[in-house]
Amino acid sequence: MSTIGQVIRCKAAILWKPGAPFSIEEVEVAPPKAKEVRIKVVATGLCGTEMKVLGSKHLDLLYPTILGHEGAGIVESIGEGVSTVKPGDKVITLFLPQCGECTSCLNSEGNFCIQFKQSKTQLMSDGTSRFTCKGKSIYHFGNTSTFCEYTVIKEISVAKIDAVAPLEKVCLISCGFSTGFGAAINTAKVTPGSTCAVFGLGGVGLSVVMGCKAAGAARIIGVDVNKEKFKKAQELGATECLNPQDLKKPIQEVLFDMTDAGIDFCFEAIGNLDVLAAALASCNESYGVCVVVGVLPASVQLKISGQLFFSGRSLKGSVFGGWKSRQHIPKLVADYMAEKLNLDPLITHTLNLDKINEAVELMKTGKCIRCILLL
Numbered sequence: 001m002s003t004i005g006q007v008i009r010c011k012a013a014i015l016w017k018p019g020a021p022f023s024i025e026e027v028e029v030a031p032p033k034a035k036e037v038r039i040k041v042v043a044t045g046l047c048g049t050e051m052k053v054l055g056s057k058h059l060d061l062l063y064p065t066i067l068g069h070e071g072a073g074i075v076e077s078i079g080e081g082v083s084t085v086k087p088g089d090k091v092i093t094l095f096l097p098q099c100g101e102c103t104s105c106l107n108s109e110g111n112f113c114i115q116f117k118q119s120k121t122q123l124m125s126d127g128t129s130r131f132t133c134k135g136k137s138i139y140h141f142g143n144t145s146t147f148c149e150y151t152v153i154k155e156i157s158v159a160k161i162d163a164v165a166p167l168e169k170v171c172l173i174s175c176g177f178s179t180g181f182g183a184a185i186n187t188a189k190v191t192p193g194s195t196c197a198v199f200g201l202g203g204v205g206l207s208v209v210m211g212c213k214a215a216g217a218a219r220i221i222g223v224d225v226n227k228e229k230f231k232k233a234q235e236l237g238a239t240e241c242l243n244p245q246d247l248k249k250p251i252q253e254v255l256f257d258m259t260d261a262g263i264d265f266c267f268e269a270i271g272n273l274d275v276l277a278a279a280l281a282s283c284n285e286s287y288g289v290c291v292v293v294g295v296l297p298a299s300v301q302l303k304i305s306g307q308l309f310f311s312g313r314s315l316k317g318s319v320f321g322g323w324k325s326r327q328h329i330p331k332l333v334a335d336y337m338a339e340k341l342n343l344d345p346l347i348t349h350t351l352n353l354d355k356i357n358e359a360v361e362l363m364k365t366g367k368c369i370r371c372i373l374l375l
Contacts, residue, residue, distance in 0.1 A: 006031065007029065008038075008150050010026070010029060010150050011027070011354070012025060012131070012133070012148035013067070014064050015064060016063060017063050021357045021360070022356045022357055024353070025134070027132060027138065029130055029151070029152060030130040031152075032078060033080075033124070035154060035155050036079040036153065036154055036155065037079070037082060037154075038150060038152045039071075039073040039153060039158070040073050040076045040375075041146050041150065041375045042074060042167040042375060043372055043373065043375065044070055044071035044072070044373050045171055045174070045176060045203075047069065048202055050068070052271065052295065053067060054360060063139065064139065065122060066141060066147050066148050066151075067145070067147050068141065068142075068145055068148070070172065070176060072091065072174060075089045075158075076150060084160065085160050089160050090165060091160055092161055092173060093144040093151070093158065094157045094158065094159055095116075095142040095157070096319060096320045097116060097157040097326075098324050098325045098326040098327060099114070100156070102114035105324070111319065111320060112319050113156075116143070119142055119143040131145070131148070143157040158326075160330065162333055164337070168372055168374060170336060172370060175320070177207045177210075177341075177343055177346060178320060179293065179320055179321045180206065180207025180209075180211060180267075181211040182322045184211025184215055185211045185321070186322030186323065187316055187321065188265045188316070189215075190215035190217050190264075191215065191217075194218065194219075194264040195218065195259055195263050196217045196264065197255060197263045197282055198233075198238070198266075199266065199275050200223070200268065200269035200272075202229075203370045206229075206236055206346060206369065208267045208269055209238050210236050210341075212265070213236070217237075218239075219240075220237055220238045221240055221258070222238040225243055225244060226366045227241075227243055232369065261284050262282060262285060263282050263283055263288055264283075264287070264289070265290075266279040266280065266282050266288065266290040266291070268290065268291070268292050269294050271295045272296075275294075276296065276302065277302075280308055280315055286311055289314050289316060290313065290316070291318050292317050346369050346370050347369070348369045349370075350371070351372075356373060359373060
């Protein structure tokens with residue numbers, strides 16, 4: 001029986017309040033309104049962003065909410081005026097929309113679509129939610145809410161992809177892989193023969209390593225306090241790895257000693273202010289570039305000596321690896337299908353959605369790079 005135009009009852013992982021575990025509940029998902037798409041979510045990654053939400057009681061989020069933003073699925077139905085996807089299409093969900101009309105979308109170097117800011121309301125454009133549980137409205141998250149068997153997303157946050165793409169793999173292109181890989185390729189513009197340092201070797205950091213290798217970097221130094229991540233990093237392109245806790249001098253001094261003049265391209269892929277300061281100080285004084293890839297806490301101010309910039313270093317922000325989401329993501333999927341990209345090493349665990357709290361514990365151990373949740 002067709003579900004088009006009907007309310008769908010399905011399972012979702014709800015976060016009822018800050019600090020609570022996920023709760024698997026039956027929810028009602030309303031049909032899509034104008035310019036919206038309802039998607040059957042097939043696979044979604046548990047990203048570091050969700051881990052930060054779970055670990056903090058101070059983030060500016062509204063509860064109860066359905067998290068999840070690294071997803072892939074199949075279009076179930078479309079609202080009035082939707083023209084770029086149709087029921088049955090395979091799609092990737094995009095936390096970063098591409099409206100195609102704002103100054104950022106129209107600028108060839110920009111990708112931070114102004115419509116992203118609307119997601120902070122955790123509601124759809126009309127100010128309402130498409131999710132209900134136990135008679136209570138449930139807030140959306142990150143334009144996507146993929147920890148639900150069905151979700152409703154704006155058309156500008158959906159990218160149609162290859163019909164034979166394996167959704168349990170390419171869902172990583174929805175966030176983690178694209179964010180890291182693009183930070184090296186697009187934001188830093190890593191040059192052949194250069195020296196790079198990647199601070200943080202989680203899923204995003206390892207994707208940065210892959211981007212540096214693809215760009216032709218001669219030396220890629222991985223930095224992490226978890227030595228268990230070093231083997232994987234070296235398999236993906238890191239030429240050497242350092243644990244700051246094993247060093248007798250600050251990491252920036254060690255990196256200067258190793259390279260004589262500092263690092264050409266540094267990447268902070270954790271979201272830690274102290275690590276960012278060390279990464280910036282590790283850059284070559286004259287032309288070194290430090291890229292902020294991790295999500296930094298909004299409530300804390302960054303304190304950096306102005307002297308670090310006097311000689312020519314630069315500090316750059318990056319969101320979603322600089323990709324224009326709807327435009328570039330289908331091409332990245334095509335590259336994966338053509339075996340130009342390898343996502344498989346980033347996926348260490350696969351569980352069903354109802355095991356999401358187990359996935360959280362796996363991430364906490366540091367032994368899990370990415371856990372894919374199947375719905």
